[in-house]
Amino acid sequence: MSQSAAAAIVAAAPSRDRPPAGVVGPVAWLRANLFNSWWSTAVTLLLGYLIIRWGLSFIAWAVLNATWSVPVNELGQPDATICRTASPAGACWAVLGDKWRFILFGSFPYEQQWRPALCVLLFIGLYVVSGMRRFWRRELLLIWVAALTAIGVLMWGGVLGLDYVPQDQWGGLPITLILATFGLAFAFPLSVLVALGRRSTNLPAVKVICVLYVELIRGVPLISLLFMASVMFPLFMPVGMNPDKLLRAQIAFILFAAAYLAEVVRGGLQALPKGQYEAADALGLSYWQKTGLIILPQALRLVIPPLVNTFIGFFKDTSLVLIIGIFDLLTTGRIASSEPAWQGFANEIYLMLGVIYFVFCFAMSKYSRGLEREFSRARNR
Amino acid sequence: MSGTIADPRLSGRVAPKRRLRLSWSDPLLRNIVWQVLIIGALAAVIWYLVGNTTRNLEARHIATGFGFLSHNAGIPIGEHLIPFDPSFNTYGRALIVGVLNTLKVAVVGVVLATILGTLIGIGRLSRNWLVARLSAVYVEGLRDLPVLLQLLFWYGLLQTLPGPRQSWRLGDAVFLSNRGIKVPLLDWQDAHWWTLAAFLLGVLGTLAWARLATRRQEATGIRPPVWPAALGLLVGFPALAWAALGAPFTLDYPVLHGFNFQGGGTISPEYGALLIGLVTYTAAYIAEIVRSGIQAVPNGQIEAAAALGLRPGAALRLVVLPQALRVIIPPMTSQYLNLTKNSSLAVAVGYQDVVSIASTTLNQTGQAIEGIALIMAVYLTISLSISLFMNWYNAHIALVER
Structure with missing residues (x-):
């Protein structure tokens, strides 16, 4: 790129004044991308609710209620009873x-x-x-x-x-x-x-x-x-x-x-x-x-x-x-x-x-x- | 078009007829020699394999031929669209049951996958960031996992559902348990056949009316409304026919009886797992196809439609979709074929499709070659039919170039 072209771009660049409020920034982003109409808002809220609910229950299953190790019985076999008691609510890693x-x-x-x-x-x-x-x-x-x-x-x-x-x-x-x-x-x-x-x-x-x-x-x-x-x-x-x-x-x-x-x-x-x-x-x-x-x-x-x-x-x-x-x-x-x-x-x-x-x-x-x-x-x- | 209008100056000239020279420097001779050699080698390999096979079959005392098809099958089949009794029905009928089961998964799967895939494909283009991201995650996630793993996962999940006594229920009609989904079934009578016939007549009538409306619009510029006639013909007419025949309506509810349900219709866990797995997997691919098809329509087309004063719905129907479909149809065809071929994985979750029944048959009878030939013939027929239909449809909507 030549020197003059670069100069032209710098000259054409907008001045450093603050942009008008409500066009940039996180709040404006949210309004434009998640809540731009009542329909969009409803979908966002519904999906957000489902994600949070399923995400929390997944974390509960995979981390909070999970079993990470089980004792070994006298035959050298793993004993999975702990896993079974925690079974539907918690993962058995x-x-x-x-x-x-x-x-x-x-x-x-x-x-x-x-x-x-x-x-x-x-x-x-x-x-x-x-x-x-x-x-x-x-x-x-x-x-x-x-x-x-x-x-x-x-x-x-x-x-x-x-x-x-x-x-x-x-x-x-x-x-x-x-x-x-x-x-x-x-x-x-x-x-x-x-x-x-x-x-x-x-x-x-x-x-x-x-x-x-x-x-x-x-x-x-x-x-x-x-x-x-x-x-x-x-x-x-x-x-x-x-x-x-x-x-x-x-x-x-x-x-x-x-x-x-x-x-x-x-x-x-x-x-x-x-x-x-x-x-x-x-x-x-x-x-x-x-x-x-x-x-x-x-x-x-x-x-x-x-x-x-x-x-x-x-x-x-x-x-x-x-x-x-x-x-x-x-x-x-x-x-x-x-x-x-x-x-x-x-x-x-x-x-x-x-x-x-x-x-x-x-x-x-x-x-x-x-x-x-x-x-x-x-x-x- | 140049072929139809012959240039009179060229009519007398024919390409000079080449004479074959018996020299290695003649490309024509070389081509012939190579083809003869390649075909000869292929024929030799096939002859060798066929010879080996015949010797092997003799050594194992296996008779060839399709005679086994008329023998008594004795394969218990859980799901059948046509009556089947293992105690006296034949292998041939068992295989037909299998083909119908395959078609049952394929047809329902294609319809559902198209709907789900289109929704997700449009969702990826949504202005709502959350919808677009979720659709992208869905597509990326499901495309990068083997479909067999997904089928096993869904089957495992459906098996961990509670038993019939503790089943999840929706009122007293729908039950979800590890025996599948139980739904009430309509007690089908003659009146319902007449209602169906009335509905089909209504469809024909609506089409004819729509055509008439288009012709009127072309003549006068005013389009008479179609929807009142459509409503009357599609809903009113069948309802009238049904009412005239006494309006029979009895539902056969599933009832918990001992440890299992009796009555009602069933979606078995095997069928359910196969259907869910295939639909969600294929929908991920269809979503990508739909998205790229919509993106392939230049923005100028949509703006031009708006400039012409078309409403958004009309612009979508008359401008965007016809152009997007042209891009969408060919890859969509191959996805439909993929879904049909992937339905052969039914054997892994215990659903008795044609592959599953044919492999049981070839294990019982030892007719390996015939069994596999039958599987291949069935799938080739289905594949060819789908591609013929889609090619016809594609030609139907293709750009007509002047």
């Missing part, structure tokens, strides 16, 4: 104190649970690094490979002096993160191929296959695919070969996610001006050069915000594996809540699970909105 390790890490050997904990940290680190624009380079791929390998080593063990832990003992948050991360890591490249195939004009047969794949998968619920993975997949394999449950669910999840991501990527491909395609052709680039160097870098950048929104959806959808009995976060929570000693305190556990899911999803959606703002600012310059 003792169930979380007793069960949080099981909810987070499933039946992973107790002394070894630092390994899944480390995995969770690795996953979070991976997300943070992938979210930072200064790391959006080819080296990011290496970081992903390294991190996913490290996670595999930590979970399975059997090398580097770590004990071997079979896959059916994994559970909790690492399973949710594994399903989401591996699912997206494999679904994304597949979705780009499918989107390109759907857009191709020279290969009608490929286009038909891609359209059929996307529309079929998008037309059926994820559950039916998971059922397919759990009961039909074993029939597809050669006699005697039976891949484990988690892998089967993972494959179903990848196929599901790829169909939805492909539609998002296709949106980006369509939004790109035709001139970009023609210019690449005019330069004499081959199809893959054109796609890799000109089209995809621009098209994918356009669709990052909707991609992140789709990622949020898949992160939530991993919870559906509960129905085919895979020990993800929601399943371990549900098992913990159905334990005889703690029966009737499911809501406390669901609240904890809700907070965990919310933190991940809210972080992603905040990030996606920030990116959107940044991109639109760059476009509207």
Whole structure:
């Protein structure tokens, strides 16, 4: 901004006289935003009353009447009678104190649970690094490979002096993160191929296959695919070969996610001006050069915000594996809540699970909105 | 329009017919080779899987085919819209009951989610700060939690309600307990069918009258009032028909009998939890769609409508909504589809929708492939029907460009 323009703005700025009363200040704000008509006033009062009433009863339930710990009886079992006497009026947080390790890490050997904990940290680190624009380079791929390998080593063990832990003992948050991360890591490249195939004009047969794949998968619920993975997949394999449950669910999840991501990527491909395609052709680039160097870098950048929104959806959808009995976060929570000693305190556990899911999803959606703002600012310059 | 008016200078020219050259540098040949290779690979994979499946089925002595549909089901089904008795009805009928149960959740859910979502979407644009903030918190909160978690939460909550003897009641008619909501039910007789028919006739008559009014308005500039005729046709006419047939009106009240209720209509806790969960979850998405649709209408349009002297109601109906709907309809369609597909989570709360009944069937009969094929066929049909309808509606309201 030039010097003269800045001077003009300073000159045009209002003088420092006090503004007229009743236009600014908290009282004026209240009048403008909460009590600007009798209708608005009535709504404000009603909602305010409900918020205060429910807020107070929630505080009473969650803090004042809550039970934070329970004694352990002679068998080493927690004794939840205190919780039961306080039950409808007060929360029982003792169930979380007793069960949080099981909810987070499933039946992973107790002394070894630092390994899944480390995995969770690795996953979070991976997300943070992938979210930072200064790391959006080819080296990011290496970081992903390294991190996913490290996670595999930590979970399975059997090398580097770590004990071997079979896959059916994994559970909790690492399973949710594994399903989401591996699912997206494999679904994304597949979705780009499918989107390109759907857009191709020279290969009608490929286009038909891609359209059929996307529309079929998008037309059926994820559950039916998971059922397919759990009961039909074993029939597809050669006699005697039976891949484990988690892998089967993972494959179903990848196929599901790829169909939805492909539609998002296709949106980006369509939004790109035709001139970009023609210019690449005019330069004499081959199809893959054109796609890799000109089209995809621009098209994918356009669709990052909707991609992140789709990622949020898949992160939530991993919870559906509960129905085919895979020990993800929601399943371990549900098992913990159905334990005889703690029966009737499911809501406390669901609240904890809700907070965990919310933190991940809210972080992603905040990030996606920030990116959107940044991109639109760059476009509207 | 250029296609219809042929340029006489171009009529003689046809694109030169390409001859296929047997050389790798010919793109046409390359395309054909690639497609043949890809289709061949796909066919090989499918052939391999089908071969494996046949061998597996033989090894497990499972006969394929849909013959099991006519076998006796023996699945007890709590909620059914058509009569169902597990002792002699078949798997086929059980699946139809399941499809109807799915539709029952989907149709009611779509209507309720649209109403709730529209209210919250408008609420986010409210000038009242508290309403706008609360709507924003609702949308952010519910969108960031898995819908399955919400369903389990609602189901858990409905189960902690008191038992039938200590149920919360509204007079002697409505009871809320852990057995669900009990409401009085109208004793349905022939007269009610006639009343319904009279009402439908009234709807047709009102539409015809409104059309006549529009034509009169176009001719004379004065619109005859529609509402007296509408009132008479929609309320008066059915009421008259009902009164003429003796005005039968008996309610079947739920009565506490021992440990449970007898009579009346029930909304089971399973159905209630599924419906509440799906509606509140989907409403959060619909609210965002409605909000962005309304915001997409430029302010100038509203100002122009006011300048033309349209009253706020007319401006909303004639100027804002038609433009907002154009933005709203396509994403709304996918939300309706999502709600329908999410209703398959019923299996987690024990509501017997088509997925739940089909999975019981495939566990009992071992017909995994057929069971899953049936589930997929049902959902594909529902999805395609909804998208066809919404596409038709979208084309109906689309901008007609000259």
